[in-house]
Amino acid sequence: MIESPPIARIASAIGDPARAAMLVALMDGRALTATELSNTAGVTRQTASSHLARLFDEGLIQRHRQGRHHYFALAGESVAQLLEQLMGLGGRPRCSTVATGPSSPALRKARVCYDHLAGDLGVALFDGLHQRGILLVEPATDSPHVRVSETGDAALRALGVEQELPAASGSRRPQCRACLDWSARRLHLAGRLGQVLLEHVLRKGWGERVPDSRIVDFSSRGEAAFLRCFCAREF
Amino acid sequence: MIESPPIARIASAIGDPARAAMLVALMDGRALTATELSNTAGVTRQTASSHLARLFDEGLIQRHRQGRHHYFALAGESVAQLLEQLMGLGGRPRCSTVATGPSSPALRKARVCYDHLAGDLGVALFDGLHQRGILLVEPATDSPHVRVSETGDAALRALGVEQELPAASGSRRPQCRACLDWSARRLHLAGRLGQVLLEHVLRKGWGERVPDSRIVDFSSRGEAAFLRCFCAREF
DNA sequence: CCGACACTTCGGTGCGGCTCGAAGCGTTGT
DNA sequence: ACAACGCTTCGAGCCGCACCGAAGTGTCGG
Secondary structure, eight states, rough: OSSSHHHHHHHHHHHHHHHHHHHHHHTTOOOEEHHHHHHHSSOHHHHHHHHHHHHHHHTTTTEEEEEEEEEEEEEEEEHOOOOHHHHHHSSSEEEEEEEEOOOOOHHHHHEETTTTEEHHHHHHHHHHHHTSSSSSEEEESSSSEEEEEEEHHHHHTTTTTOOOOOOOOOOOOOOOOOOOOTTTTTTTEEEEHHHHHHHHHHHHTEEETTTSBBBBBHHHHHHHHHHHHHHOOOO | SSHHHHHHHHHHHHHSSSHHHHHHTTTTSSSSHHHHHHHHHHHHHHHHHHHHHHHTTTTEEEEEETTTTEEEEESOOHHHHHHHHHHHHSSSSSOOOSSOOOOOOHHHSEEETTTEEEHHHHHHHHHHHHHSSSSEEEESSSSSSSEEEHHHHHHHHHHHHOOOOOTTSOOOOOOOOEEOOOTTOOOOEEEHHHHHHHHHHHHHEEEEEEETTSSSOOOOHHHHHHHHOOOOOOO
């Protein structure tokens, strides 16, 4: 078996509790320093440093030196997706019970996934934009292809979403992407637009991020406004 | 960090070279015995036994006792998907080169993924069925929803595909499902129909499975017949 | 120029777990 | 009933690696 090493190396890199904790901490898309990560993992700085070197060697994280601080972030969305899927498998309580793992109710409801909104409200956002015809989900052969319709583009601007999406920005990042939610097992919106919409939510004050957590805490007024603005029907 | 243990445990279960080799060997969907798996992993039987116990405890494989033989298979498609994604991450040659890892050209062209056809020909099959209107890819909110159209159902029967899909079979397995290909980064057909079509290919003699490998070896005549039968346009 | 700070590298320690030999079930076939 | 076979459990050896203390590099502030 000469095919296995790469997959085994990567899995084993994720497999250590301290490294897994670091990766989970990075899943909110922020870049954290080595010291911060050592705290969340519960190990000393020098131990964390070796862990981070390992994760970097495996291509799971990227480093970003800035003065005397070294920031670390996930290497890309594909890594975040892998971790989500891993959580999905870990959450099920053996022998395929139907219920999808709740973990934390707040986490289920609304959380950050890399840089966009996930959870029930993330799914509701995707559904709403799609039902309104703002989002076109194309039956393309490429992985589920999502794009903004022309009327949708205008609608988003009318809603006050600065959609600053320079088509020729040179970045290879897709404008929209569908991301599978591990708690709800349904699609939510990722990509540049997903990021912009999350920023919109935070700027409007509808919800705010809970420090050191992936949870996005919506006020009841904020949630109502959010649903009214983006989702076709009320809950 | 109390959230990490499950994901770390699962990842570390996959992370051992011997266990990874076993899982990869199981990715073709067959159920293998403990001795066969010990050979592919290159360890003794008793070592393999403990590895298999670990994988079973983590819910990654299922066991199936039959007389004095114990058969092992992947616990489900979700596990196979996770492994595919892991391969996708492992295949890239550091620092995001554009080329998707070829590994083996034959493997890229046509291989078995759990129980259905993947690789270039798997993608071509999906494209062809979709372009002919046999497959409807719905922009649903559930993970990319694929189903067979009414005319498509008749077309498949006309093509000689025994589509024996008892709607009320009680099994919760979806009729069709879209599975992401790690080599081509495009969708191919999974689910019950994907399984039936792979069987169809093998029964027609268009291609045959290479023993102890995931490769499906198409004869040139078989490939032509396959494309003519299912795909809208020739290559 | 020097101290404070963030981070990494270097040795040494200790535990976990991968491994295999030997022995213990359960099944199959004669 | 006995031997052959497949698999698992038990015990011991041994390597790897996670961990931390101490020392080394680079950066910021006074």
